[in-house]
Amino acid sequence: MATKVTIWNEFRHEKTKDAVKKLYPEGMHKVIGDALAKTGDFEITLAALDDPEHGLTEEVLANTDTLVWWGHCAHGEVKEEIVDRVQQRVLEGMGLVVLHSGHFSKIFRRMLGTNCSLKWREVAERERLWNLAPSHPITEGIGEYIELPNTEMYGERFDIPEPDKLIFVSWFEGGEVFRSGCVFERGNGRIFYFRPGHETYPIFYNEQVLKVIANSCKWCAQTVKISTVNAPHCPEPLEKIEEKDIVFGSAGISQTADKL
């Protein structure tokens, strides 16, 4: 059965900057989506910041197994209510794959609770992503490392919680290192952060990068849909409660996370 993947792209640089337009005339999401579709394993939906509801309606999200996210210069324009909606779907079980500069997106920072800051530099240096998890489904078909001839540098300290599993660590020609592939589990959802993807290098044409994105879209996809919004009141104990001689009273009220 095909994995339903929605690829969200800010889709601004491709319209305003010649270097990016040349590389990705129809947007990075189109290139990624076409590559995934070609494998025959995915049903692809494209979504962008300037679409109504950013292309992420309730219906689209309900039909998404894994959401891929790329953003950079317009993180601040993503509406809080859409971020809320995506967050709840991830907590229910939807996968989330965050690419490159998506580290600073509202949804990624929302899911992790940290600032997700990092060092950066753009001098077209060489990067080598070392595979630390050779038996993980995300690295299937990837050998010891991925080498990218020209990339933007991202350096530690990357302000993220300790990942549930560290998949890739990058070496940079200029002297830095970076946790470039990180798995996080939140609620019932799986999240994968993957570093490569700068808009001015042809990163999303690299076969190994595309393979990792495809693998992670499959691995993050799950069939469960379990809401965690409510705090269910369970007045009936499963076991008999001994009688107590105290008087007590409730100050509590049943609560729902989405009303807080």
Add this chain to the structure above:
Amino acid sequence: MATKVTIWNEFRHEKTKDAVKKLYPEGMHKVIGDALAKTGDFEITLAALDDPEHGLTEEVLANTDTLVWWGHCAHGEVKEEIVDRVQQRVLEGMGLVVLHSGHFSKIFRRMLGTNCSLKWREVAERERLWNLAPSHPITEGIGEYIELPNTEMYGERFDIPEPDKLIFVSWFEGGEVFRSGCVFERGNGRIFYFRPGHETYPIFYNEQVLKVIANSCKWCAQTVKISTVNAPHCPEPLEKIEEKDIVFGSAGISQTADKL
């Protein structure tokens, strides 16, 4: 040197409900604060929802090593800007101890990224908190378990990320279990969630509960203050970069997490 602890209390039930008023006439924060102060190891500041800026001014937070948080019926009234401020202080290195119904507070859910929902029931049942980490500083002086004769039940599944360290697991008379003591590290800060603390039982007069709160206030306190807001641009590589024959250009802009 004394650990500087600020104890934040919603401080509403104590004013509106007789059962609570009787137990905590000056508020739960006062009782906890007095107990901590008596040890001689702490400087205590009290803060409440209805204080200006909820009692959590920049100055107060700058002088807080660990912030203790109790809230229940008015989570929604806590201003987003104060939550932002507390979050940044935690990421900088301030400790955060969240008590009982604080599981649904904005600040706890913000730090963890999940809904933090759980099952609950109020029938004054017995609880036994088993100590899973006998060598952790938070359980110093606590034996195999803490027994509380009458408590509100909190049951799994508790919607939290996998804790960095699980300290207590509760057994409830009515048949449930709960991860009652959980350590999380976020940014440069340490967070401890501790389950006991219902407003209608005299939980905050229990010596073992107070001991755990004191221990955790010390353990979460750190001297570092390291902001993680900026994504520093590091244009000068540490190593020599090989010359490349490609033309590239930057679409990037220096970014700061607090402007996103």
Add this chain to the structure above:
Amino acid sequence: MATKVTIWNEFRHEKTKDAVKKLYPEGMHKVIGDALAKTGDFEITLAALDDPEHGLTEEVLANTDTLVWWGHCAHGEVKEEIVDRVQQRVLEGMGLVVLHSGHFSKIFRRMLGTNCSLKWREVAERERLWNLAPSHPITEGIGEYIELPNTEMYGERFDIPEPDKLIFVSWFEGGEVFRSGCVFERGNGRIFYFRPGHETYPIFYNEQVLKVIANSCKWCAQTVKISTVNAPHCPEPLEKIEEKDIVFGSAGISQTADKL
């Protein structure tokens, strides 16, 4: 494609104790194996302590995706060389499911590095295993909890490293709790510890228990076979090394973990 499961049983209690013989005349491994085989998803091999090489020859292990382990009174009779062999297969990628009193087996303690001790009591008390990971493949088809009417009690503190993922926590009628379902990753292998399984209660006839065993056998099974025994010498750097003006010499020798 069927998952190849080898079920290892100490197979002594069934021969020497009437109560056990009555429940499991051909051994617990036979009952588990039959149940798994009935699903059509598995190829089952049975192995026992008194078989030559404990039934775990190189060939058997090479053809095993997941090994299930039950032992109790004769842990000390398992030969070190067979433990070595199983350990290396797990590190290569074979799954390992350890049941109940297998917590004290050589292989489990070898994989974890801790004593794996726990509290215990046999008074036929009720146990409820709460599902903390409702979206994990191991709990597929299991609801909120599994209830067992009569079990041996295992209580904390369970001396194990922090699990990579905590799946079940048990509540016991007598007042204790236990981490009853724990995932560990070691080398390229996945390990699942599952508490139920006492020999004098009909635990391995319980449908939910069998479902969890089946799920975990699938989840732990992987196709990779990656040895981690060698420390490969890589004399040729991937990048050019700057010339240094120091004289240095190697005291090192190429090493292999299995010779240490």
Add this chain to the structure above:
Amino acid sequence: MATKVTIWNEFRHEKTKDAVKKLYPEGMHKVIGDALAKTGDFEITLAALDDPEHGLTEEVLANTDTLVWWGHCAHGEVKEEIVDRVQQRVLEGMGLVVLHSGHFSKIFRRMLGTNCSLKWREVAERERLWNLAPSHPITEGIGEYIELPNTEMYGERFDIPEPDKLIFVSWFEGGEVFRSGCVFERGNGRIFYFRPGHETYPIFYNEQVLKVIANSCKWCAQTVKISTVNAPHCPEPLEKIEEKDIVFGSAGISQTADKL
């Protein structure tokens, strides 16, 4: 109060290889011990492979808060019974700091359960250890990174379980990366692996390296001594057990981990 540190050195290369003898005429342990002693914070004991009982008698270990371990060419000569003894002390609460080629020591592999293999190369290349945990006590006084001009390379994949906390990641001039500072908790003990330390480079004269060793010796030291060898029988339930109508019998025997 001074932290009691025992520094264990294989102490062979220093006797047989001129390059090493010249650097460390009285052994690496002497140089590290003197540096630690100079701070006034430690009581130092030196121990070596060729001492009776490898210098690690019951008495020495009973008086050790943290044990530092360096070994390389003679891992196989360390007696199993001494490894058993050290393992039990770590599980009781003694700290363990493993340096460099100690990755292949029996005690480190015993504590972790994996082969601890890695890539290596000796061409005197530059290493930069990036600090991923700026608020952790182990990195106190260390800035963003430690730079070592000439080192042996250790490269991923390092066959270790996911560390409880990742402290340093190394960049190597030749193109590799490595998890160079890793915290593990096992039983009641804390373990720190620290990569630097080759015998033919003057690594243990580097002030930052010595600072990290001193910090980790303090952080791993704990006052608790809690044995985890026994599986305590607790025949008396804490709660009343409902009467059942089944007959059951015990096949169990009280067990102790050190007899298995």
